[in-house]
Amino acid sequence: MADCPDSALVPPGHEPRCPVDVTLAALGGRWTPLAVREFLRRGEATYSELSGALPALSDKVLSDRLAQLTSAGVIERHRTPGWPPRVRYILTSQGRALEPVVRSMWEWGTARRDALG
Known part of the structure; x- marks a missing residue:
């Protein structure tokens, strides 16, 4: 991990090179990991x-997170022709590869919650 450049040195508009930054760019933002969790379940x-x-999410935040996850290649948007148009979001292989990341977050959060009482 010592070979990762300092995040502050990545110029705006450039893709991060540090693997942790790459992951955070895909999962960044409040609620994004919970949306990924739902896709991993379904x-x-x-x-x-x-x-x-995820009833606590506003429509705007959910729409933003779906666009972010689509852009990151975590999910794909599939529109079914017809009226009314129907859209399904499907987890990609890159999205499925996030399962151990989300599982580790679950385990760490569980241990932290239990330690705090």
Whole structure:
């Protein structure tokens, strides 16, 4: 980990090179890891299903997170023709590869919560 450049030295608009920064760029923002958790549970979901599973998210935040995860290659957006149009978000192989990351976050959070009482 010592070979990672300082995050502050990455110029704005440039892709991070440090693997931790790359991961944080994909998962950054409040609620993003919880959205990924839902995809890992389901494999795919509609906007309504995600909204129901994460009721504390506003529509704007959920829309932003779905766009972020799509841009990062974690999920894909699939639109079904017809009326009304239907959209499903499907976890990609890169998204499935996040399972050990989310599992580690779960385990660390559980241990921290238990330690705090």
